[in-house]
Amino acid sequence: MPKDRQVSHVKFCFLIFGNHVIMGFSWRRMFQSQSQGNLTRVILHCDLNNFFASVAMIRNPELRGKYIAVCGNPSLRKGIVLAKSENAKRMGVKTGMAIWEAKRVCPEIEIVPTEYDAYEKYSKQVQAIYYRFTNQVESFGIDECWLDVTHSQKLFGDGLQIADKIRCAVKDELGLTISVGVSFNKTYAKLGSDLAAPDAVMAITLENYRQLIYPLPLGNLLFIGKKTQALLTKLNIQTIGDLANYDVNLLKNFLGINAEKLVAAARGEDYSDVSDYLFHEVPRSVGNGTTVPFDLTSKKEVEAVLYLLAEKIAFRLRRHNLQGYTIHLSIKDAMLHWCGAQTSLPYPTHAVLTIRRTASTIFDQLWVQKPFRPVRALRIAVANLTDAPNLQTNLLADLNDEVKNQALDDAFDKIRRKYGTEQIMLGGTAQSYQKLGFKLNMYDCDDVDHLTCDEV
Numbered sequence: 077m078p079k080d081r082q083v084s085h086v087k088f089c090f091l092i093f094g095n096h097v098i099m100g101f102s103w104r105r106m107f108q109s110q111s112q113g114n115l116t117r118v119i120l121h122c123d124l125n126n127f128f129a130s131v132a133m134i135r136n137p138e139l140r141g142k143y144i145a146v147c148g149n150p151s152l153r154k155g156i157v158l159a160k161s162e163n164a165k166r167m168g169v170k171t172g173m174a175i176w177e178a179k180r181v182c183p184e185i186e187i188v189p190t191e192y193d194a195y196e197k198y199s200k201q202v203q204a205i206y207y208r209f210t211n212q213v214e215s216f217g218i219d220e221c222w223l224d225v226t227h228s229q230k231l232f233g234d235g236l237q238i239a240d241k242i243r244c245a246v247k248d249e250l251g252l253t254i255s256v257g258v259s260f261n262k263t264y265a266k267l268g269s270d271l272a273a274p275d276a277v278m279a280i281t282l283e284n285y286r287q288l289i290y291p292l293p294l295g296n297l298l299f300i301g302k303k304t305q306a307l308l309t310k311l312n313i314q315t316i317g318d319l320a321n322y323d324v325n326l327l328k329n330f331l332g333i334n335a336e337k338l339v340a341a342a343r344g345e346d347y348s349d350v351s352d353y354l355f356h357e358v359p360r361s362v363g364n365g366t367t368v369p370f371d372l373t374s375k376k377e378v379e380a381v382l383y384l385l386a387e388k389i390a391f392r393l394r395r396h397n398l399q400g401y402t403i404h405l406s407i408k409d410a411m412l413h414w415c416g417a418q419t420s421l422p423y424p425t426h427a428v429l430t431i432r433r434t435a436s437t438i439f440d441q442l443w444v445q446k447p448f449r450p451v452r453a454l455r456i457a458v459a460n461l462t463d464a465p466n467l468q469t470n471l472l473a474d475l476n477d478e479v480k481n482q483a484l485d486d487a488f489d490k491i492r493r494k495y496g497t498e499q500i501m502l503g504g505t506a507q508s509y510q511k512l513g514f515k516l517n518m519y520d521c522d523d524v525d526h527l528t529c530d531e532v
């Protein structure tokens with residue numbers, strides 16, 4: 077199961093959190109931290125069990141006991157399994173399966189639509205419970221969090237007792253269950269929650285980690301990508317224990333500097349902190365993408381989608397006081413092939429028109445062949461981010477343009493906050509959205525900490 081879980085997690089990020097923000101934490105924070113010392117830390121990793129399916133059952137009690145698959149909307153061509161109930165999982169239903177495949181392995185399956193607002197709401201309520209026990213709560217996706225409870229033990233008991241108190245509170249108050257891993261670092265705490273049964277706690281201690289962690293397949297370790305895993309398999313490194321016991325210097329020949337980090341992770345030498353709730357990372361990029369309900373067959377239709385994506389991204393950038401220099405566009409054609417390109421601007425932007433115009437130019441460069449090839453999906457990302465400076469009207473002509481574009485966005489924001497998102501739109505876009513079946517509802521799409529959905 078852990079392997080399956082790891083895979084589904086990756087898919088989860090890709091499929092559901094396509095509206096992505098790639099956080100700049102990974103290795104840097106995983107292995108460079110101030111908390112190295114003699115104190116044995118107590119870290120929990122809390123993972124909500126079958127989160128989407130569980131929320132569906134709370135909101136629709138008649139679904140209890142049935143086989144459930146939460147799926148994207150088939151009429152919008154997003155009809156794949158995003159989450160499933162425990163019993164459906166046992167029948168062989170997997171995340172990422174097409175609906176027809178799920179029905180084949182589990183004929184009684186009930187297909188349930190996604191309810192992102194509800195997931196957000198429950199996720200925040202669960203986190204509110206975590207905060208009762210510590211202020212160091214770091215979310216990892218919508219259904220997982222690390223908690224550092226080292227200094228909470230005097231108040232609430234040892235790590236296992238705290239884990240159990242949290243597990244009971246989440247269950248009693250919200251009707252959701254969690255698996256909790258308790259360990260002395262984040263990497264092992266996460267592996268502990270993978271090993272724990274639903275609604276249970278698993279401790280990975282200094283005494284038992286070799287026995288429990290080392291036999292696990294390599295793919296269970298966070299941040300092991302497919303390429304790295306393939307390379308390590310060639311070296312006959314199959315388990316976490318194989319990696320932990322490997323000669324680092326030898327491995328450096330194959331993996332370079334990453335060798336040390338990977339071996340350290342396998343050995344549980346992960347000294348990274350659980351971030352405080354006041355701590356916010358600067359993300360590396362902010363992006364939105366969507367699969368359209370029918371293939372786009374003209375540049376005009378493409379423009380409408382680009383505008384919609386640019387609106388979403390610009391809004392999120394502005395909300396977090398960020399701007400980016402680099403605009404990236406990815407396009408999927410009707411044959412499901414992706415291609416993409418990026419361009420950098422001489423100044424950072426969070427203006428809708430600038431992002432849309434730049435993406436449109438990239439599109440023209442990528443889609444030069446005639447006749448027009450149908451487009452199935454589009455994604456824009458703004459990268460190379462910086463805190464938003466106050467742009468002064470000066471010097472460069474295109475900077476003046478940028479100032480105007482940003483002023484327009486500010487005006488839109490003000491009107492929308494007062495009267496609603498759809499009360500003001502750029503000429504012609506409302507009709508295009510209607511035709512494409514889109515709703516511009518960006519004010520529900522909150523912050524960059526949540527790697528929210530792929531749908532616009």
Ligand SMILES: [Mg+2]
Nearest residue numbers: 123124125219
């Ligand atoms: Mg989960």
